Amino acid sequence: MLKLEDSYSHKGQRKALVKTLENKGIMDKKVLNAIGTIPRHFFFDSALHSHAYDDKAFPIGEGQTISQPFTVAFQTELLNVQPGDKVLEIGTGSGYQAAILYLLGAEVHSIEYNKKLYQRTKKFLPKIGININFYQGDGSLGLPEQAPFDKIIVTAGAPVVPNSLLKQLKIGGILVIPVGDRKTQKMMKFIKKTAKQVSQESYSNFAFVPLLGKEGWE
Template identity: 45%
Template sequence: MNGSGPKTDLRRSRERMVRDQIEARGVSQPEVLRAMRKVPRHLFVEEALIPQAYEDHPLPIGHGQTISQPYVVAWMTELLAVAPGHKVLEIGTGSGYQAAVLAELGADVFTVERVKPLYELARARMDALRYRRVRLKLDDGTLGWPEEAPFDRILVAAGGPRIPAPLVGQLSETGRMVIPVGASRRSQTLCLVRRENGRVIVRELGGVMFVDLVGTHGW
């Protein structure tokens, strides 16, 4: 036995992803790196795309949506500063990959997806991979998940022209939200939103490109 084979190759590719795409670009929180090493990203893409699963770019998952670039997932996760037991709302479940990373950090994850086929596929993945800390909902993400609020952390995996007011309202005191904001995919800025002493503080962190956050309310 030489320890080689498809599973070993994928594991090595995942390790290279973390080392060369994530650590090398400044993500350093040990818990985040550990989660990125553990979650099998190749199980969150279509079979034909498995050879590209650990490359440094987003991949299509159907219905005009994508699984985010690994570095962006790690960067946003680190910005959230998730601790075990945190209640985390994710807007835009997509493939379920980001939710799995958050669950690996010990968070209780509430994730909302508006596209029914993606929601159903993500739910099946969560069941198959036994991510028991992830709850899914098919709904308009701009509304959040009011019956489960407040949330310690909110992560939005799609961009819109402004920060939806319902999401700000569902942040706990001292809560954090990471969200891309911009009028189009080519003019989005990743923002860190914090509640502190009754105030809402927004910090702009750099340019990103996300699919559109589409909803019927909350704008």
């Protein structure tokens, strides 16, 4: 059995992190509560535990990163997750974002391009009580067999908005995705008004690893 300790010190660091996120403009109490609950240091190698509650991204191997907590909070706030929402996450990575979605009451379907990361995270998350649906494959194409989704969140930078993802969104559904070049992207929020009409909002710049796949960076 996985032995992981969540000490008073860790809990105190999470409280401080939540305060930092509030100061940076995150207002959704449910999102802040989830970040204050999930032990982020569980997702780090022990050598990096002292940095787990810094508001920074860190490498997790395979050329991937665990996103900055502010980025996770910002995307999750835009997604407006409601209990019972069927949520598609593109880019499982460490599983931290999926854990936040799960805590908010979502039915999470998460797809990871990298096979090693997929295997590692699929094994790890259930050990800390996070039960989601795992898939390995091309996230830029979504998961047509599980569509439609109430919400879709993309945790990698896309050159364009994949049409497949918009198609797999329910009417009234929300897609949150960073779009731009390989270095910086604008955070975009799309709301599917009708089968053919989509509204969009654009937010400030972020830097994500590239979205790989047929409708991403090949």
